[in-house]
Amino acid sequence: MAELIKVGMADYKVGSNPASLISYGLGSCVGIALYDPVTKIGGLAHIMLPDSTQARSSDNPAKFADTCLPIMLEDMLKGGAAKKRITAKIAGGAQMFTFANATDIMRVGERNSEAVRVVLKQLDLRMVAEDTGGNYGRTVELNLTNGIFRIKTIDKGEKEL
């Protein structure tokens, strides 16, 4: 049984074959899976907010899209991954509750997904698949043996990216 590494909210983990990285119950948060298919090194981040410059204070860079992805990428490169081979898959960014007048804070899922796309582009990482939006939670698992990013939901089925 391969090791299953849990990634909590506002956290990221890097691992290598044959482990799997899993994050449970993403709502408006976004899960970002980076994977190098040759060295089979991968990382999974569970970010909560788009932008660290708009927040008041934090000791935790893993909370934000703009600060988490560069350090996760750095860790992967230190472990031997090659940047040009790394691909990204993202999931989450849902809006869990619907109000008639959706304020900015209710649309944070959408803003998270958008911020992640922008940061990936800035880092020059290729995004190959995404499953974002909707109004339901997702559990995401990155299999480091084959790079498959599996997304489980309560009643919207399961899919593999």
Place this chain on the structure above:
Amino acid sequence: MSEEVLKLSELQLDALKEVGNVGAGNAATALSQIINRKIDMTVPKVCILPLGEVPDVVGGPDTMVAGVYLRVFGPAPGSILFLLPRESAFYLVDTLMGRPDRESNTLDEMDQSALLEIGNILAGAYLNSLSYFTKFTLLPSIPALAMDMAGAILSVILIQLGQMGDHALVIETEFTTEADGVKGHFFLIPDPGSLGTILAAIGVKV
């Protein structure tokens, strides 16, 4: 790092617990009247948790729950979230609707509406206590409902707190009925600026 919640004294936490106690008592009485069963509640826990650990309070981020979410408006804005395990949500709705046997694993429109109303009544009962202690007029928004993983539902409030810091002040109460019935968690999460306002109003501002 100047996170407000990390600087709370024992006295302040106790005061918040007492407000929670009366609020939860009101809410338990209201719930008990709605379903006509005796409801027990635990003394509220007031804890300061790293954001990522909050879902563990209700059994982990992938636990299947129903959540009713309301915003609180007034001088001390915040959020209220009432979380029930899925089975408890079914039990509550079926008891309310006078249905002996559950046939499906989903909530129809009527069921959802009933759950929203329950959330509304509980929030109102809770806010009455908070208003009494603070002398503030606090009003709940229209409730919203979601049935999903606890982590996903909690992310809504945790993200709001995440903009201000890395910890959440959680005033948490657990409800149980005597038999198999309902188990639920009630969360009051003041917006970061509101905490000081509430503490000042109940006279325990440092």
